[in-house]
Amino acid sequence: MTAHQRPRFRKVQSFRADYAPTTITQYESERSGMQVIVADRKGPKVNGYFTLATEIFDDSGAPHTLEHLVFMGSKSYRYKGLLDKLAGRAYSNTNAWTAVDHTAYTLETAGWDGFAQILPVYLEHVVVPDITDDACVTEVHHIDGEGNDAGVVYSEMQALQYSSSELMDLRARRLLYPENVGFRYETGGMMEALRVLTPQRIREFHKAMYQPQNLAIVITGEADHDDLLRILDTFEESIKDDIPPPNPQFKRPFVDSPQPPPLEKTIVETVEFPEEDESTGEIVVAFFGPSCVHQVEATAVNILMTYLCGSSVSVIENVMVETEQLASSVSYWWDSRPNSVIWFQPTGVATEKLAFVEQRLIALLKEVASKPLDMGYIKECIQRELRQVKLQAESSEGFYATNIITDYLFGKRNGATLKDLETLDEYNILDGWTEPQWRDFLKKWISDAHHVSILGKPSMKLAKTLKANEEARLAKRREKLGKEGLEQLKEKLEKAKKNNEKLIPPEVLDQWPVPGTSSIHLIESATARSGKARSLGVLDNSAQKVIDAAPPGLPLFVQFEGVPTNFVHLTVHVGMTQTPMKYKPLLPLFADNFFNSPVLRDGQRVDFEQVVKQLEKDTISYQISSSARLGDYEGVAIQFQVDREKYTTIISWLRTLMFDIVFDPVRIKAAIVKALADIPEAKRDGRAMAQEVDMALHFKPESYLASKRTLVKAVYLRRLKKLLEKEPDTVLAWFEELRKSLFTFSNMRVLVTADVDKLANPVAAWDELIKNNPGLDATKDVLPITQPFSMLNAEGQSPGSFGSVIIPMTTLDSSYSVSTATGLKSYSDPRLPAYLVALGYLEAVEGPLWNAVRGNGLAYGVSFSREVDGGYIQFRVYRSPDASKAIEASRATVARLASGEEPLDRHLVEGAVSGVVFGVADEQATMAAAAQQNYVIGVVRGLEPGWNREILARVREVTEDEIRAVMRDVIMPVFEAGKSNVVVTCAPIMEENIVKALAAAKYKTQVQTLSHFYDDYGLKADEEDGEEEEEEEEDDEDDEDDDEDGSDMTGSDED
């Protein structure tokens, strides 16, 4: 190493953001022009984004295929998998994405030392990859021995190319951009182009675009700058003969290219997408917007979009979704580009109304622009967005990376526009905009502007044509190739696979020792407890002293977590042990209405619009969801992020929302309609449906997890909608009962994450919720949290007697599976450390299952469940041409390792141990996450403080024998008939083979329809009312109903 020489990097600038504790430093290589931009922020994670600006003028897929090939080896490291094996041992993960305008390679690491070790190896892969013909065969595209097209990228695009969103987006871009603008093209690669893409074309693209002068190394986290520059200097020295010298004539992609002309007219086009359910479609509407480099205008676009469709009270959303119910949502987004694009997307639109709804949207935008805007609400949108940006700057891992990447792509490379990140002045400037300024802005870019609209129309005919054409194409090819031709292709593929799978000699990996963990700085959060929470024990720390010294209050269970944040993160964790089973399916609707209903205030009814507006004013964000993220799958979490001075305001809001909501049939119906619109799409998801059926087999219906399945909603919601029309009072009474069962003193635990020193009246402030509130009886005890394994039914406690079920679904052209066996029940299980290492070993990127399954084209991926205390273990196959083969290959692999027939790979074991370390760091990457983790460990799982550190020490001591024992005793049963059950969802054509294969593996088999697993939770259909059942039947045309539910269908004899 040239330690005597100063690294040849020039510091362009360094500045501290004035709104968050982050310093941004920009360097430039004097030799190559490579940029290095570091955002220093505290925390255990160091994240790298190695970004190349890329533009291409065809659909060849060179950018995307190159992204895959980079991981297959480099000039000095000609081994597939070396990078990922090294990364795993260094507490790291690698990944990458290709967008239309750039490719970014990510390196996510716990601690600087691991990051520093991987950085130069990774960069060599990016700048000097070893793009072999063999790698292109397996990774890009090939024809297999049966004449089918395959290859990793090809399969990826095959799953995407005919989706509604892809077809609509591509058509819109073809209309927005001429041929000389790169934004027009599919950089992922169109299938027909991938079939003829050559390795040479990919190499040429790499040479043109992957030059250091077009590369930015973006890093967020605790970086050691001197070390970083030394590493990069040495790296540049090592590649100087492989790269062209910096070219002063180099044309920056997009910036130095021709710019798109303005739209000359409005274009509305219909695009069909293949779909059997022709009932609903969607729409995208695109307008050109201002340059993303102009920060004030870019921010103004975002504020305006929030004003128009940010929530249920904003005008577009309120009229089109809530009032006229023309769409289930109107989403919006913005592509930051030199000529940005503003997108609106109404979804869940009735097919026959697509054209009408598009016109309605445009008319509504014009109507808004024809009258004075609501300046009060605009100003609130500005302030709310400002609060959200500040919170993100403190808490989001990706916030700086996104902004820095956009600046690198389109801003000034001398750093002038990067400096805009120093302040948030643009919000002050916009706060001064007058009503005419805003309205002119709206007219200029949106309501008076030309646009491109695509009406996405579902077509059963297209689905059939595509399938027939594809079959004909393949048949013709097979005929042309003949037996001999196919045989040759098979050999070519086998040869390529063999060449790619060159074994990495252990001594190569040994050059890199496993890095130490001293540079991983976990965020400390100090736990303090008050009220009922004290019974869990109190610690001797400064936060507890503050809480003990504060004015005491009623004994609500409150855990405080002291971290130096500028905000308050507040969670109310509500148990459901007192909620009767029959009300559980109502909970998703209840949640949807929780922040969106009218309330009673001082005896007066306040409209839901007023409630939402006021809530938006008092908060940064709020949500209600399952408490799964707290480690409790059987409860509800109500969460707020607020400025510190709003602490008491939010407590009084909680009282209002919990006790003073007026259940309104109109609002409940709106929630049901929205939920119903999402069901067809959810039912097409093979992965989710396999999971839901597995749950039906193994969970008690009392489980909240089980009650919110799509297979429950599919019958329950339709019947509920009818009932609501006929007997609204009955339904309203149920919601009342549900509310009463939830919001009791015994059900409630509170987590407050804040800088507790600075929090006014932290404990007694909660009296506002409890005082004079007959609903909350503070003399009660707090009920225990539901143990996850207690929700397993008899089969779930001891799986194996059911066997297997195969569910053909016409919407699939692939297969998915879930296998379930008995698993660990507790985090205190002594086998836990070995279990974690064994799972990490099996699932490693380029590890044994990866190679056995993905490497052989048997599935896109396989994985194990990670719910340690659920009492079960699951093995899942994702997107497979035959799930039974993926299961069998996995079983054989695990069996060889468990028996010792195949020795454990020392480097992979090291990687698995490092993976557990990375997992712990990742779980507490931000202050709020670290605080929440303390709550999960101490309150939900009942473990000792410091449990995390203990498990880290214990995984290092796991022996190979212990790993094999866990594989044999805990993991193998998930592959054994009699000890496990298997659920498979698949394309109908695969049914026969999969049934045979599972029977051969000694599983009992049965073929069922999805509707067989419907559960109505006791809500029966009205016998005299045929209409509902008819509707239901329409949805299930493909299902042969043979269960009880189906027998009373009045419309079932139609076909």
Ligand SMILES: [Zn+2]
């Ligand atoms: Zn890909």
